[in-house]
Amino acid sequence: MTLPPKYRILLIGGSAGSMAVLVTLLNHFPSPFPIPVVIIMHRLKNVVSELDKLLSVQQVIREPEDKEQLLPGKIYLAPQNYHLLIEEDATISLDYSELVNFSRPAIDLSFTSAAAVFGAHVLGILLSGANNDGAAGLSRIIAAGGTGIVQDPATAEFDVMPQAAIDANPGVQAMSVEEIIHFINNISTENKS
Template sequence: MKNRFDVITIGGSAGSLLVLTDILDVVPYHLAAPVIIVLHRLRNVQSEMGRLLSSKRRIIEPEDKEPVKEHSIYLAPQNYHLLIEAEKTFMLDYSELVNYSRPSIDMTFSSIADVYGPRSLGILLSGANKDGAAGLCQIIAAGGRGIVQDPETAAFDAMPQSAIQMCDGVQILSIEDIKKIIIGET
């Protein structure tokens, strides 16, 4: 299935796990666009996040310099910023925290905007800080599509609300409408 996006990137933090699982359940196997997930998680404890998210599909935590492949779902590794390089390979970065977070949604969204531009879709879900808002603005400025979870339905509305305040052109959608966009119905 060819989609109008070459990449779909989803960021979230507090309150986004159940919503993200719901979204991933509708990602069709034949969707060509890779899905890249950036979730805030504790840095110094063993994480089973990949297993928790893998209801139907295998979730890959990419290695440094690994190519971004179609038909794949990726999860930013714990305690690393996940960037996309011009050659469409992953870069793991251990630099300082951004918005109190590593991985930083802003850093991933920013690199997606630089590499994929108008063929990118950025989605920002529930979270308790402003990480992701500036990066989502960059995706929109590059001609891509930027969506936030309706803050009324978010367990923590700080992330989507920050993006709404910062970004011209951001779309506020329900989870059901976000799922329709991912599967290409709208």
């Protein structure tokens, strides 16, 4: 008998100081990864960005279209200057509403929408950053029974974001980059059994 996977979606949020960590994580991702992955990175709004190409070294990472279906094995990057939301039918919605936490895309909105759709089957990971975006979203994930992980603030280039999430969420787990890699690799193994 095959058990359903514990996680149905992985979201990774980051801002200042998270790029190198994100590249390290992606370089250690099993391929293909058994669930959809959504990356939400703060980026400058008025500068041409090729972040999807920069991150596509070991894995293909792409910016999704509005109403695109989330699929296992795919890694999606929230497009520059759009909030990325998850709809009830597991499709992606791109939204151009006001900034949240001075950001668009906002990590909080993506995390919150995923928690509403996937509940206890969400894994949210928050990396280095210089504001508190993501703390409220991780609260929603944890309240829905999902798992919240932050980069250990002692290892983050900018510790404000992971520390804000720890302060707001007693249930969040602080991990080193190596521990996060190990956790992600275990998901891949569990979902194959």
